[in-house]
Amino acid sequence: MKKETTSLKKLAQELNLSVSTISRALNDHPDISDSTKTKVQKLAAKLNYVPNIFAKGFRQHKTNIIGVIVPNITHYFTSTILKGILEEASLKGYRVIISESNNDAVKQTEMLKTMLQFNVDGILMSISKVTRQVDDILRIIDNVPLILFDKASNKIPCSQVVINEEESAYNAIEHLINIGKKRIAIIKENEYSYNSERRYAGYLRALKEHNIPIDEKIIISVDDISLRQGKRMTNLLLSIKNKPDAIFAITDSAAIGVIQTLKKFNIKIPEEIAIIGFSNSINSTIIEPMLTTIDQPGERMGATAVKYMIEEIENPNDIGNKTIELKGNLIIRDSTFKAS
Amino acid sequence: MKKETTSLKKLAQELNLSVSTISRALNDHPDISDSTKTKVQKLAAKLNYVPNIFAKGFRQHKTNIIGVIVPNITHYFTSTILKGILEEASLKGYRVIISESNNDAVKQTEMLKTMLQFNVDGILMSISKVTRQVDDILRIIDNVPLILFDKASNKIPCSQVVINEEESAYNAIEHLINIGKKRIAIIKENEYSYNSERRYAGYLRALKEHNIPIDEKIIISVDDISLRQGKRMTNLLLSIKNKPDAIFAITDSAAIGVIQTLKKFNIKIPEEIAIIGFSNSINSTIIEPMLTTIDQPGERMGATAVKYMIEEIENPNDIGNKTIELKGNLIIRDSTFKAS
């Protein structure tokens, strides 16, 4: 447990130079001659000098730390985004602090505050669907760059990196229409969920543009979508007189719940009812029949979020306010299309 | 982008007190009268004072940051551990920096070094299975407390938090024996994988204690276990003359690959061949038949790792060197036991 940290002072003493010269030599300052630069850098390497990040961050109000807040790290798609974030950040010399909001609004703002305490250079956030008011979040923007990803909000003026959810959902529904489905149900979340609302918008537009009537009875909203909710809502959908011939579940896990209960009732998939999910989670290839779904480029989303973040960190004057849309990719599998 | 940070100095000026008094008042120092304490604390709350962690950490060589290194954040079980770590850490006032080693030994030691640069108070690590030499890791221990979790090593003298993998595997094999299986294959990883070796040890002990001969031909090792490898090795196992009547796959995803190829060959599960996995991943309940497996308490593992870490941080004299074993839990499902 020894702490034999080599500081600038130690290097200075060793070389009979001043601390400032050492500092400048290591930072490649033009005022320093090449000969001393190399001399200093060699000794620094030899003595395994590592700058004290805290002194540095303390001095120049820069920490090279990016804060990340996500609702649930356990969620597979989220974890792929995080992978992209970690990768890109470490490539650019940044560290990442991750916090979970657990879909708890109070905890979320608390997280934001402690992030500020830690003087993070920027905050990447996927806002919880339980977020009702954005005042606390808006206050953050005054202090530090903020970029939203995956779960965004038009109430917050900042850059956002998202999937083209509306269009992807549109493509999914159009695919269902193309295979002859005419009565397409949707299982979605309530209106506070960004992802759900965007996908729902794509659903509505696809139906309208293909002149398919919209029936409120097969538009199902739940507060907390899940596999279990997928099961329950399928039971509900099967109980109405005019059953759907396709179900778009806003989420892969819900779609899997749908498949499981349809199988329980021996309903043929996709002939009687086709199913489509969203996310291309691992499970979607394990369930039988394999689930048609939309693949989301998680790692790429994380990486681009970090890129734009560093952009904003290094140019603090122009705060970005653009929305970057990454394309989702429809993956057709057995739950909508049976290879003959 | 305004930085109107309220510092101790500002509070001091406002109240006509010295900076030291403010500092002590906020830290509940006995030298300060109750009246000024409340006065200071009220103003601090009103002016939304947040201590500059970098000044603090800089001053007292304590960062309240715990570094975490995992092979792959995307791995479900790993993400549950991380959830536990984040939870417990934030409860105790610590922040967490996460890095991925991506099963790359060079990157792993690099991560360790940058963690040290950031002056983390301690490092939690799940060592990559590609780790061949532990010299770099041993050097870390001199500087900062280290605790290993999930993937451990007896070559590193530090506290370790693991699952009772050997015993859990033993229980799994015993369960197979109890349902009448006599020729039990195992699909495992090479000898550098901690988890694999422990589970293999349990496998061997169970067979020995039940007087079942050990046959090298049905002991299969692969370098990088996965669903695909599960499939390929099942093909291999089915090609030998004396087929196994049960397969223990070291991993749920491999076990799922086993199930999928057995189904392809119309082999009855569990009557002809029973299957058992390890981890109780989400997938294990989605595959049909549902997979018998061992549930690992991921969140609890993360939380206890953090607890012991904080223990070591706050008592730097007694470096821990104990191994904490958390109990895995055999979950019996259809892949080994058909309810009649």
Next chain:
DNA sequence: TATTTGTACGCAAACGTTTGCGGTAACGTT
């Protein structure tokens, strides 16, 4: 030769916090 320019380096302040030490006043004790 006198003046300017440029090069290479040092001095010292500053960042916000903690903390050992010293000091003052009020109080209690003989």
Next chain:
DNA sequence: AACGTTACCGCAAACGTTTGCGTACAAATA
């Protein structure tokens, strides 16, 4: 009244780094 004790509080240093400014010397210019 003199002394010791206690309760509060301020001074100033320290942590390691960066950086504006000053300065010494050499080279270039007039």
